Amino acid sequence: MSLACTFALTGCAAIVEYTDQLRSDEYRTGFVSRPSEFAGMVGFVAGVPVDIVAFPITGTVYAVSQDEDGPGVDPLSTLLFPSFFLQRASILAIGTPLDMLEYVFYRAWLEPTETDQFERDRKEGRPGDGLKDVGTRGMD
Numbered sequence: 001m002s003l004a005c006t007f008a009l010t011g012c013a014a015i016v017e018y019t020d021q022l023r024s025d026e027y028r029t030g031f032v033s034r035p036s037e038f039a040g041m042v043g044f045v046a047g048v049p050v051d052i053v054a055f056p057i058t059g060t061v062y063a064v065s066q067d068e069d070g071p072g073v074d075p076l077s078t079l080l081f082p083s084f085f086l087q088r089a090s091i092l093a094i095g096t097p098l099d100m101l102e103y104v105f106y107r108a109w110l111e112p113t114e115t116d117q118f119e120r121d122r123k124e125g126r127p128g129d130g131l132k133d134v135g136t137r138g139m140d
Contacts, residue, residue, distance in 0.1 A: 019036075023091060029102060032102050035094050039091055039095065043090025044083045044087040046090075047083030047086035047087065050082035050086070054081075055079070058078055059079065
């Protein structure tokens with residue numbers, strides 16, 4: 001319950017980022033990423049009939065937003081919103097409990113990895129001081 005409240009207060013971007021990390025082998029092991037990825041596919045496919053039924057609503061929303069915002073509105077994210085929602089909800093429903101188990105029994109016991117400034121800047125996606133020494137990296 002508290003996890004749901006936390007996600008409700010953080011906004012959509014945090015949920016999308018967390019579900020992307022649950023599906024990624026870079027951030028999680030196969031114990032979490034494989035079932036999360038499968039759950040996401042099942043959720044998306046289960047949402048297709050909802051997309052068809054909700055088309056009058058999503059089509060209207062797309063038409064109105066295109067009139068207001070111009071031609072830059074993405075039709076797929078608007079028209080397939082129910083599928084995308086069910087995909088993310090399925091990933092959260094399956095991946096979050098597995099992620100908590102993996103953290104308690106595996107990741108919490110690992111030694112922290114040493115990351116240099118270059119690696120931190122790359123993961124955070126910002127050009128920082130770590131990017132200045134790209135040409136001289138490994139020449140020490």
